[in-house]
Amino acid sequence: MMDLLYVELKRTWIQFIRYPAEVIAGLIITTSVFYGLFLSARYMAGPSFAFGDRLDAVVVGYVLWTLNLYIINDIAIGLQSEAQTGTLEQVFLSPFGAPRVFLARAVASLALRFTLLVGIVLLLMGLSGSRLSFPITLIFPFLSLVMAGYGFAFMMGACALVFKRVQQILGIFQFLLLFLLAAPFEESTGIMQSLRFLLPMIPSTGLLRDLMARDIGLDWATYGLALLNGIAYLAVGLFVFRWAERMAKKRGSLSGY
Amino acid sequence: MQLAHRLDSERPVEPIRDSIVLATRDLTKTYGRGKQRFEAVKHVSLTLHRGEVLAFLGPNGAGKTTTIKMIAGLVRPDRGQVTVAGADPHRRPSALRHIGAVLEGNRNLYWRLTPEENLEYFGVLRQVPRKIAHRRGLELLDRFELLDKRQTPVQKLSRGMQQKLAIAVALIHNPQLLLLDEPTLGLDVEAGETVKALVRQIAQEGRAILLTTHQLDVAEELSDRVAIIRRGRIIAEQSTESLLKEFSDSAYQLEVEGTLTAQQHQKVTQLGGRVDGSHITYAGTPPNLYALLGALHPLPLVSVQRDRADLTQVFLKLVKDTQDSAS
Numbered sequence: 324m325m326d327l328l329y330v331e332l333k334r335t336w337i338q339f340i341r342y343p344a345e346v347i348a349g350l351i352i353t354t355s356v357f358y359g360l361f362l363s364a365r366y367m368a369g370p371s372f373a374f375g376d377r378l379d380a381v382v383v384g385y386v387l388w389t390l391n392l393y394i395i396n397d398i399a400i401g402l403q404s405e406a407q408t409g410t411l412e413q414v415f416l417s418p419f420g421a422p423r424v425f426l427a428r429a430v431a432s433l434a435l436r437f438t439l440l441v442g443i444v445l446l447l448m449g450l451s452g453s454r455l456s457f458p459i460t461l462i463f464p465f466l467s468l469v470m471a472g473y474g475f476a477f478m479m480g481a482c483a484l485v486f487k488r489v490q491q492i493l494g495i496f497q498f499l500l501l502f503l504l505a506a507p508f509e510e511s512t513g514i515m516q517s518l519r520f521l522l523p524m525i526p527s528t529g530l531l532r533d534l535m536a537r538d539i540g541l542d543w544a545t546y547g548l549a550l551l552n553g554i555a556y557l558a559v560g561l562f563v564f565r566w567a568e569r570m571a572k573k574r575g576s577l578s579g580y
Numbered sequence: 581m582q583l584a585h586r587l588d589s590e591r592p593v594e595p596i597r598d599s600i601v602l603a604t605r606d607l608t609k610t611y612g613r614g615k616q617r618f619e620a621v622k623h624v625s626l627t628l629h630r631g632e633v634l635a636f637l638g639p640n641g642a643g644k645t646t647t648i649k650m651i652a653g654l655v656r657p658d659r660g661q662v663t664v665a666g667a668d669p670h671r672r673p674s675a676l677r678h679i680g681a682v683l684e685g686n687r688n689l690y691w692r693l694t695p696e697e698n699l700e701y702f703g704v705l706r707q708v709p710r711k712i713a714h715r716r717g718l719e720l721l722d723r724f725e726l727l728d729k730r731q732t733p734v735q736k737l738s739r740g741m742q743q744k745l746a747i748a749v750a751l752i753h754n755p756q757l758l759l760l761d762e763p764t765l766g767l768d769v770e771a772g773e774t775v776k777a778l779v780r781q782i783a784q785e786g787r788a789i790l791l792t793t794h795q796l797d798v799a800e801e802l803s804d805r806v807a808i809i810r811r812g813r814i815i816a817e818q819s820t821e822s823l824l825k826e827f828s829d830s831a832y833q834l835e836v837e838g839t840l841t842a843q844q845h846q847k848v849t850q851l852g853g854r855v856d857g858s859h860i861t862y863a864g865t866p867p868n869l870y871a872l873l874g875a876l877h878p879l880p881l882v883s884v885q886r887d888r889a890d891l892t893q894v895f896l897k898l899v900k901d902t903q904d905s906a907s
């Protein structure tokens with residue numbers, strides 16, 4: 324399994340350094356689009372912009388959104404392009420089984436994205452003049468967030484296996500996600516305050532905002548729920564993916580028939 | 581169920597004593613539903629032993645690729661069973677360790693990676709430890725004469741090299757069964773010969789090979805046995821040699837230089853030969869052949885040949901015959 328992770332990292336890295344243009348172009352676009360959005364939002368709404376009352380929180384929300392988007396799109400887009408180029412069936416010939424291979428892939432590509440993301444964060448902090456703190460406890464809610472993200476990645480992967488074309492679904496999802504991640508549900512009151520633990524990723528992003536923008540320490544009880552949230556979405560994602568794999572094998576449509 | 585599973589996982593991965601590598605029983609696959617329902621494969625049972633090459637032949641759309649994918653666990657059969665080295669790849673993914681496959685088309689590799697990187701990657705994907713995968717990869721590259729190209733991205737290699745590399749990658753985990761779907765498609769004569777030679781070597785190592793091809797001369801040269809599939813059904817399965825013999829008749833074809841005199845013509849016809857210019861067809865017994873040759877004296881002989889069916893004739897005849905009897 325470690326070997327698998329290693330070769331996936333190597334493969335991701337090689338494909339990146341040999342063809343960096345695509346990735347870098349994507350990064351520049353997302354960064355500049357956001358910066359434009361951010362400036363105009365501040366201009367129109369003033370400092371009490373609805374995405375969150377503090378700019379820092381918006382930045383965190385945006386960064387998380389970018390990261391999650393990468394994670395979530397990664398498996399589906401990889402599946403779709405490999406079905407077209409024809410390597411997908413070779414991947415499904417692995418005795419590891421497809422879920423493990425794709426999990427290793429997702430982890431490897433996250434490692435690369437994460438490195439790039441640190442770059443974006445620094446850039447955005449420079450541009451927006453916000454200062455975020457990075458306590459080490461950050462790693463915990465980040466982990467639970469990523470788990471839920473992978474859950475969705477597998478669900479989108481399942482869509483790619485079953486429907487073949489996933490661009491539209493991914494596009495719609497992108498905005499849903501922006502809303503979910505940017506809206507500060509943790510500040511809501513009443514019934515929403517408990518319901519938010521059922522929504523994907525929300526408890527983790529709330530904690531991250533606490534840690535990074537509000538300088539509140541990690542509340543372990545809340546974190547427990549966030550972790551549970553992550554595990555549950557990951558499990559659901561894997562389950563749906565397995566179902567889609569069976570479905571594709573039944574239809575004989577793995578290679579994009 | 582629990583018990584069966586445990587016993588099985590405790591069995592070491594030693595070479596199976598029994599020489600059967602692949603057995604399929606009654607494989608059946610229907611695609612689509614309702615009006616689109618289409619029976620692609622019907623009751624296909626095949627057996628393949630160590631070191632044996634089975635040519636799996638059939639017209640376009642006969643169900644060859646579907647069968648191969650069912651064997652590789654990529655398409656789920658509606659009915660029937662696949663056993664590779666004693667295990668069913670649909671139930672137990674570990675059975676995939678014994679299967680190597682080069683599927684239809686030319687994209688079995690990552691085009692952005694080099695041959696060396698592809699071999700290492702797929703080796704690990706097939707559960708070979710990384711160091712071993714790397715070493716075996718270099719050995720295979722050497723053997724397949726690709727060592728000098730090991731650092732060139734696959735997309736820059738020629739079609740023939742890509743195909744050789746795809747076969748090398750399919751062997752990286754030392755599988756007992758190799759599935760090749762149209763391995764010589766789109767290759768020039770020389771590359772085709774190289775691939776043929778490789779297939780022969782690989783079979784000699786004791787692996788079982790199932791290959792499909794539309795180039796019947798390739799099948800005839802390589803295969804120990806042929807199975808012919810038509811509209812999803814196996815219509816013939818036997819050793820290549822006996823199949824060819826069965827369809828060969830014992831006629832001789834003779835060719836002489838110049839034309840026969842009227843006398844010679846009469847004599848030959850009396851002996852049962854048929855004259856057509858300088859060509860003579862003779863379907864009698866071998867001893868009488870000499871009488872016939874005597875009758876031709878002193879015309880110079882160009883050739884004397886015994887008819888032998890080639891696989892193309894056999895194939896066309898079989899496919900056509902079953903078509904007639906079916907309609």
Ligand SMILES: Nc1ncnc2c1ncn2[C@@H]1O[C@H](COP(=O)(O)OP(=O)(O)OP(=O)(O)O)[C@@H](O)[C@H]1O
Nearest residue numbers: 574575576580611620639640641642643644645646
């Ligand atoms: N996933 C699928 N969904 C629906 N029909 C399919 C699917 N895969 C194959 N078929 C149909 O099943 C039949 C058998 O296809 P298959 O690819 O097995 O044929 P083949 O013998 O490999 O042909 P060829 O020599 O052209 O490669 C064809 O009629 C094909 O159109």
Ligand SMILES: [Mg+2]
Nearest residue numbers: 644645646684
């Ligand atoms: Mg085919």
